[in-house]
Amino acid sequence: MTSMGLPTAAGREVETTREWEPLPGDLVVWMLILLEVTTFALMFVAFTWMRSLHPDIFHTGQQHLHPVAGLINTLALLTASALVAQGVVANRADRQRQACRWLWAALAAALIYVVVKCWEYGQLGGAGLSLRDNHFFMAYFLITGFHLLHVILGMGFLWVMAGKLFRGGYGQDNALGLESGASYWHMVDLIWILLFPILYVIR
Amino acid sequence: MLVTIGGFLLAEGSLSPWVAGLILILTIIKGRIIVVHFMELGGRRHILGHAMNLYCPLVAILVWVILFL
Numbered sequence: 093m094t095s096m097g098l099p100t101a102a103g104r105e106v107e108t109t110r111e112w113e114p115l116p117g118d119l120v121v122w123m124l125i126l127l128e129v130t131t132f133a134l135m136f137v138a139f140t141w142m143r144s145l146h147p148d149i150f151h152t153g154q155q156h157l158h159p160v161a162g163l164i165n166t167l168a169l170l171t172a173s174a175l176v177a178q179g180v181v182a183n184r185a186d187r188q189r190q191a192c193r194w195l196w197a198a199l200a201a202a203l204i205y206v207v208v209k210c211w212e213y214g215q216l217g218g219a220g221l222s223l224r225d226n227h228f229f230m231a232y233f234l235i236t237g238f239h240l241l242h243v244i245l246g247m248g249f250l251w252v253m254a255g256k257l258f259r260g261g262y263g264q265d266n267a268l269g270l271e272s273g274a275s276y277w278h279m280v281d282l283i284w285i286l287l288f289p290i291l292y293v294i295r
Numbered sequence: 296m297l298v299t300i301g302g303f304l305l306a307e308g309s310l311s312p313w314v315a316g317l318i319l320i321l322t323i324i325k326g327r328i329i330v331v332h333f334m335e336l337g338g339r340r341h342i343l344g345h346a347m348n349l350y351c352p353l354v355a356i357l358v359w360v361i362l363f364l
Binding site: 113114115116119122123125126129133136137140141143144167170173174176177274275278279281282285286289290293294295 | 296310319322332336339344346347355357358362
């Protein structure tokens with residue numbers, strides 16, 4: 093619990109307690125994060141519900157996926173998230189150049205995800221599969237494509253934040269933007285943590 | 296990462312509800328690690344923080360219920 097002074101009509105400050113503790117980063121970004129994860133939750137539930145209606149189509153469709161590629165993507169995104177977290181910690185310790193290097197490393201890990209995901213799409217496209225084929229592939233391409241867009245946007249944020257860190261734009265007392273961008277990136281990772289077992293693993 | 300690989304290996308072949316449930320529990324654990332340690336929401340009193348902490352468990356339970364009940 094943190095306390096804050098509030099002026100009274102008599103001009104004296106009264107100690108009171110704030111019910112909610114501040115979140116890392118900007119509150120508006122957190123509201124966006126909540127909106128995004130809710131959207132993906134609805135997609136996951138819809139995917140699962142469609143699978144319960146068409147189990148054979150979904151089972152056959154899953155055979156075309158590359159679960160090892162999905163595993164590599166999971167490890168890449170988890171690594172990127174850990175590296176981003178290290179960048180935030182380094183910035184708090186007033187080591188902006190080190191934080192910049194952590195974010196560059198996170199970008200490299202995220203790039204692995206993008207390359208593998210594009211390879212997957214290429215493999216499926218080469219096999220003549222697209223989102224027009226059946227319910228499974230429509231759901232698969234929509235969900236993973238939507239997530240890929242979020243990953244690319246997150247990579248853009250990381251790029252901008254790394255550049256700002258390099259120029260000394262953040263600091264111990266000026267980390268709102270960095271923490272907001274980091275929180276967005278962790279959201280992207282959190283969504284994939286659910287996406288991978290639902291689409292790839294559980295049959 | 297070990298949790299991810301473990302869940303992946305568990306899923307070789309077709310899944311019983313119990314194995315799928317175990318994989319979803321492992322997913323919840325991974326999600327909690329991300330929310331508590333990476334997002335730094337552990338121990339914070341905020342409604343959005345509580346919502347994020349509930350996200351993975353709720354989705355996992357919904358998925359399991361739809362698939363197996």
